[in-house]
Amino acid sequence: xxxxxSLCLCACLFAPALSGAAEQTQNRDPDSGLLAWKKxxxxxSLELIQLLPEYxxxxxxxxxxxxxxxxxxRGYCVFGxxxxxxxGGTLSYRVADWRVVTPDGKQHPLKTKPExxxxxxxxxxxxxxxxxxxxxSFDTGDWAQGFTTVRLxxxxxxxxxxxxxxxxxxxxxxxxxLVCAPSEPPGLP
Amino acid sequence: MAQxxxxxxxxxxxxxxxxxxxxxxxFTLPDLDGKPVKLSDYRxxxxxxxxxxxxxPPCRREMPSMERLSRRLQGQPFVILAINQQxxxxxxxxxxxxxDPAPTFPILxxxxxxxxxxxxxLGLPASFIVDKQGRVVYRAMGGREFDHPxxxxxxxxxxx
Numbered sequence: 001x002x003x004x005x006s007l008c009l010c011a012c013l014f015a016p017a018l019s020g021a022a023e024q025t026q027n028r029d030p031d032s033g034l035l036a037w038k039k040x041x042x043x044x045s046l047e048l049i050q051l052l053p054e055y056x057x058x059x060x061x062x063x064x065x066x067x068x069x070x071x072x073x074r075g076y077c078v079f080g081x082x083x084x085x086x087x088g089g090t091l092s093y094r095v096a097d098w099r100v101v102t103p104d105g106k107q108h109p110l111k112t113k114p115e116x117x118x119x120x121x122x123x124x125x126x127x128x129x130x131x132x133x134x135x136x137s138f139d140t141g142d143w144a145q146g147f148t149t150v151r152l153x154x155x156x157x158x159x160x161x162x163x164x165x166x167x168x169x170x171x172x173x174x175x176x177x178l179v180c181a182p183s184e185p186p187g188l189p
Numbered sequence: 190m191a192q193x194x195x196x197x198x199x200x201x202x203x204x205x206x207x208x209x210x211x212x213x214x215x216f217t218l219p220d221l222d223g224k225p226v227k228l229s230d231y232r233x234x235x236x237x238x239x240x241x242x243x244x245x246p247p248c249r250r251e252m253p254s255m256e257r258l259s260r261r262l263q264g265q266p267f268v269i270l271a272i273n274q275q276x277x278x279x280x281x282x283x284x285x286x287x288x289d290p291a292p293t294f295p296i297l298x299x300x301x302x303x304x305x306x307x308x309x310x311l312g313l314p315a316s317f318i319v320d321k322q323g324r325v326v327y328r329a330m331g332g333r334e335f336d337h338p339x340x341x342x343x344x345x346x347x348x349x
Contacts, residue, residue, distance in 0.1 A: 059244070132312070144311070144331060
């Protein structure tokens with residue numbers, strides 16, 4: 001699979017200590033020109049990478065999924081996502097609590113894994129493993145990976161308001177100035 | 190297509206100790222040759238149960254380290270069972286043939302993810318260590334560098 005190409009992101013990204021300032025970093029993939037963002041905030045690390053709509057469709061097609069399943073995700077803004085626990089304790093999150101906020105102030109829920117599985121099961125397939133787990137309670141060193149999806153057109157700008165729990169306390173974080181992948185490869189500046 | 194892979198975080202090398210240990214749920218799944226394999230057939234051995242798929246980047250990355258671990262523990266009552274999710278044997282055969290080192294441990298097929306769901310797996314990869322008494326004693330979610338000394342030491346301690 002061509003997706004096995006290295007993104008060369010990890011070496012550039014900075015992981016602050018649990019008590020340190022939460023700084024959002026942005027990186028541009030040197031080959032594709034696509035953007036990725038990462039934020040480590042109070043032990044919860046979240047990383048989002050733009051995915052081209054055609055790449056996502058090709059991934060699903062290559063799994064032999066029915067065309068209706070492939071088409072079902074075409075109208076969504078999709079990010080590759082990695083959630084990691086760097087807290088030194090147990091941490092949990094719930095994607096249903098997260099919101100995308102567009103410049104017009106509107107809030108948009110992310111479409112969760114159970115919602116996708118319910119839809120895809122009706123269409124005769126289930127590739128739920130591709131979506132970021134909807135809820136996760138994980139320990140230090142654990143991480144989760146998968147797609148996050150929101151129904152927005154290519155190139156949409158937004159902020160992500162997300163939350164997690166640590167030692168029984170709920171924390172809220174924000175990743176600002178995120179952008180859905182364009183409909184076509186962006187090229188390089 | 191101009192698209193990079195999903196971001197790949199640094200592989201972890203820790204397992205979470207489960208207290209209390211819980212009895213491992215029994216399963217019977219076919220291997221690459223279609224031969225049924227039961228978890229309880231390995232009672233008396235330490236078993237690393239790994240849930241994975243060929244399209245999953247961290248699963249791909251960690252599999253060679255599982256084989257290296259298996260070789261380091263050769264002669265010990267230790268076995269790895271790698272349970273593939275929703276794929277066909279020919280897909281898996283092509284994939285494992287590209288690995289260096291290629292896995293020699295059993296690869297099983299959980300075609301409808303019944304076993305992974307019963308084991309509470311929410312994302313891939315996920316790994317569990319089952320002790321000689323058939324209890325799940327450790328868990329890891331996300332990719333691991335299995336031949337890291339810390340993991341090898343953890344398993345050697347369970348083998349004692």
